[in-house]
Amino acid sequence: MNAKRGKEREDFGRILFAVLITCKIFLLADAVESRKKAKQVADFYSGRSNQSREERESSPIIHLKKLNNWIKSVLIHLYVHKGDSVLDLACGKGGDLIKYDKANIGRYVGVDIAAGSIDDAMKRYNNRRQRLSFAAELFCGDCYEVDLERSIQGGFDVCSCQFALHYSWSTIERAERALDNVSRMLNPGGFFIGTMPDSNVIVQKLRAAQDLEFGNSVYNISFGEEHRTKRFPQATRFGIQYHFKLEDAVDCPEWLVFFPYFQSLAANYGLDLVLKLNFHDFVHKHIKDDHFIDLMRKLGALGDGSNGDTLSPDEWEAAYLYLVFVFKKRGEPGPRRQQNDRRRQWSMMKAEDIKKLVT
Numbered sequence: 001m002n003a004k005r006g007k008e009r010e011d012f013g014r015i016l017f018a019v020l021i022t023c024k025i026f027l028l029a030d031a032v033e034s035r036k037k038a039k040q041v042a043d044f045y046s047g048r049s050n051q052s053r054e055e056r057e058s059s060p061i062i063h064l065k066k067l068n069n070w071i072k073s074v075l076i077h078l079y080v081h082k083g084d085s086v087l088d089l090a091c092g093k094g095g096d097l098i099k100y101d102k103a104n105i106g107r108y109v110g111v112d113i114a115a116g117s118i119d120d121a122m123k124r125y126n127n128r129r130q131r132l133s134f135a136a137e138l139f140c141g142d143c144y145e146v147d148l149e150r151s152i153q154g155g156f157d158v159c160s161c162q163f164a165l166h167y168s169w170s171t172i173e174r175a176e177r178a179l180d181n182v183s184r185m186l187n188p189g190g191f192f193i194g195t196m197p198d199s200n201v202i203v204q205k206l207r208a209a210q211d212l213e214f215g216n217s218v219y220n221i222s223f224g225e226e227h228r229t230k231r232f233p234q235a236t237r238f239g240i241q242y243h244f245k246l247e248d249a250v251d252c253p254e255w256l257v258f259f260p261y262f263q264s265l266a267a268n269y270g271l272d273l274v275l276k277l278n279f280h281d282f283v284h285k286h287i288k289d290d291h292f293i294d295l296m297r298k299l300g301a302l303g304d305g306s307n308g309d310t311l312s313p314d315e316w317e318a319a320y321l322y323l324v325f326v327f328k329k330r331g332e333p334g335p336r337r338q339q340n341d342r343r344r345q346w347s348m349m350k351a352e353d354i355k356k357l358v359t
């Protein structure tokens, strides 16, 4: 009897061991796969060279790019204050550096996975003609994979993630790591501001499409056969990949971010929702403000109206694919701004000043 029980226990142990090993293999395979995808995204952005002014102006989505810049400028104007210290996650080529200079910030840290983009951000920062008023640090690495506290000293008033948070939704682990990093880097009362695709709009358009793809003259979105039902049950709310192509800007895999899940996950990390608006609603809301109309004119997003020089209907439809979000880190703000008043000044950066994130 005892021998039989002992044998049963042994068999059970063996089965449990086999199940655990299988799970581990699946998890490892998942991690390898998501790293491969992150590299694909990094290679795409790294390969995009800096454009000359003429090239930029002749882009088929020039007005959409200017509208995006206007939206980011308005967000920065609303949530970034003099002397603030700012963490720019997925900062790209440093396209927001001048916006932060206008906001008179005290400290800037930019992180991006694409080495080529970080290099361009350094060149933009070093540009002597537009010397910026703050000290900057740049890091290269995957900010949805590693613990940022191992490389960067926290205590930021604002964390910004523009057009990039959706790259963390390939797995729940990456999405959680992203939010954990944001939360731990921010001071209590600090703001997390960003822009990303609006999955509501994307799913609506997918369902209205005949097949698994839709778009217009400036963008195309396509889903794989596995999404033929066009239904996304609750259990599979991460890793829903589609391919996004935006003329002269994006051509890589992206992942749907279901906002209610994003909001509740963020709440688990002490980040409370302040604002969520589709780009169309954000534009309608802020275009009534004289200061922002003026900025829109200066940036030229709406062109001068002559010879069709304005945002095209297709660009406006592409803008509808995005939303703006703002979260606030729970807790009472401390005496943080005074510290930043004793700020360091601009100083030329060298390639060796770009640090790698500690993995």
Ligand SMILES: C[S@@+](CC[C@H](N)C(=O)[O-])C[C@H]1O[C@@H](n2cnc3c(N)ncnc32)[C@H](O)[C@@H]1O
Pocket (backbone or CB within 6 Å): 038, 041, 042, 045, 046, 089, 090, 091, 092, 093, 095, 096, 111, 112, 113, 114, 117, 141, 142, 143, 144, 145, 161, 162, 163, 164, 167
């Ligand atoms: C559309 S660009 C936006 C760049 C910049 N935030 C802006 O608004 O101009 C997306 C950026 O996200 C970066 N990115 C994507 N995945 C990332 C990751 N895991 N860690 C850090 N950066 C990432 C890309 O390299 C790229 O520079």
